[in-house]
Every structure is written in C-alpha cells, then in structure tokens.
Amino acid sequence: MEGKRGEEMGKTLMTETWLRNHRLLYVGATRHPFIRSIRDGNIDLSSFKTWLGQDYVFVRSFVPFVASVLSKACKGSDNSSNDVEVILGGMAALNDEIAWFKKEASKWGVQLSDIVPQKANQNYCRFLESLMSPEVEYTVAITAFWAIEAVYQESFAHCLEDGTKTPPELQETCQRWGNEGFGQYCNALRKIADRQLEKASDDVITKAEVTFLRVLEHEVDFWNISHGGTSTL
Numbered sequence: 165m166e167g168k169r170g171e172e173m174g175k176t177l178m179t180e181t182w183l184r185n186h187r188l189l190y191v192g193a194t195r196h197p198f199i200r201s202i203r204d205g206n207i208d209l210s211s212f213k214t215w216l217g218q219d220y221v222f223v224r225s226f227v228p229f230v231a232s233v234l235s236k237a238c239k240g241s242d243n244s245s246n247d248v249e250v251i252l253g254g255m256a257a258l259n260d261e262i263a264w265f266k267k268e269a270s271k272w273g274v275q276l277s278d279i280v281p282q283k284a285n286q287n288y289c290r291f292l293e294s295l296m297s298p299e300v301e302y303t304v305a306i307t308a309f310w311a312i313e314a315v316y317q318e319s320f321a322h323c324l325e326d327g328t329k330t331p332p333e334l335q336e337t338c339q340r341w342g343n344e345g346f347g348q349y350c351n352a353l354r355k356i357a358d359r360q361l362e363k364a365s366d367d368v369i370t371k372a373e374v375t376f377l378r379v380l381e382h383e384v385d386f387w388n389i390s391h392g393g394t395s396t397l
C-alpha cells in the first residue's frame with residue numbers, strides 16, 4: 165500500500181510513515197488467519213456466517229460514525245466540497261453494503277434479527293461512538309475512517325490475487341471490498357487524511373496515530389470473533 169505515493173510527491177506522507185512503523189500490526193489486521201482461510205480455500209463456512217452476522221451489526225453502527233465524519237468535513241475541511249463528495253460516496257457504498265448483507269444472509273440462512281453482537285464487536289462499536297464526539301477533530305475522525313475501510317479493502321483484495329483458492333461462493337464477498345473502485349475510494353480517503361495531517365498540530369497527529377493503532381487492534385479482534393480467537397482489548 166505504501167511506496168510510490170510519497171515518493172512521487174518527493175516527501176514522505178504521514179500515513180506512509182505509520183504503515184512502515186506499525187507494519188506488523190497492519191499485516192496482522194490485513195492478513196488475519198480468517199482472511200488467509202478464505203484465500204486458501206479452507207474456510208469453515210460456519211465462521212463465515214458468524215462474520216456475516218456480526219459485520220452486519222457493525223455496519224449499522226458504522227453509518228452514524230460516517231455521518232459524523234461527513235458533518236465534520238462540512239465544518240472543518242479546507243476542501244470541503246471534495247471531502248464531502250468522497251465521504252458521501254462512502255455513505256452510498258454503505259447503503260449498498262447493508263442491502264448486500266441482507267441478501268447474503270438470506271442466501272446463507274443467517275437470521276439477522278437474531279444476531280447478538282459479541283464482545284469485540286460491542287467494543288469496536290463503542291470506540292466508533294467515542295469518535296463521534298464533537299471534540300474529536302476531523303483529522304482524527306477521517307484517519308479512523310480511512311483505516312477502517314483500508315483494512316477491509318486490503319484484506320479482501322488479498323483473496324482475489326492470482327493463484328488463490330478462494331471458494332467461488334465467496335468471490336462476490338471478496339469483490340465487494342477488494343474491487344478496484346473500492347481501492348480508489350480508500351486512496352481518496354487516505355489522501356484527505358494525509359492532507360489534514362500535514363497541517364495538523366503535533367498533538368492532533370499523535371491522537372490520529374493512536375486512533376489508527378486502535379482501529380488496527382479492533383479489526384484484529386473483530387476477525388478473531390469468527391476465527392475462535394480471543395479479544396486483545
């Protein structure tokens with residue numbers, strides 16, 4: 165993910181530095197055993213169904229978080245029309261995502277109304293709520309938004325690479341987040357985050373970096389739900 169962007173601009177961008185400095189955690193979030201099991205074709209379908217139900221609940225909580233980022237973009241961005249369009253595109257994608265979860269749940273026999281969010285999911289949703297506070301700066305919120313979307317993009321794109329054994333019935337799931345358009349959208353979010361970070365105070369940069377790390381930890385914990393692991397938070 166890192167590399168060319170900063171070099172092309174002749175400087176190192178903040179997200180690039182973080183991805184380099186926190187490589188192990190980033191790889192832990194984007195190459196989790198759950199994702200590896202999809203890619204290797206040995207996924208246990210009951211794990212997949214668990215993920216499906218839990219992620220539906222997560223996405224419902226993600227919507228108000230994204231709305232709060234949108235509201236902060238309107239007030240706190242130097243380039244609000246561009247940012248608003250990118251974030252609105254994300255909202256539209258979430259609308260499709262919710263419809264897709266419903267369709268997919270009925271295909272797999274998962275009853276969405278019966279889903280009880282597991283501890284790691286509850287913790288992640290609580291974390292999102294904390295980021296919705298008006299006291300949380302736009303820079304911090306957009307950094308979290310980028311990181312959350314980027315983990316899914318990179319994880320599922322990994323399952324679509326040549327030579328992988330992703331089962332045909334899970335190809336559509338992987339396409340949903342692993343497709344090129346979603347990749348471009350994540351790059352647009354990353355660009356906004358880097359632009360904001362460039363002019364941020366040291367204090368806000370530190371807060372954004374800590375938030376980035378928390379996102380990665382929550383993503384690992386979230387994958388763990390479906391892979392029989394334990395929470396680290």
Ligand SMILES: Cc1ncc(CN)c(N)n1
Nearest residue numbers: 219222223312313316386
């Ligand atoms: C846990 C999680 N993280 C990210 C995404 C991508 N919107 C998601 N659906 N679920």
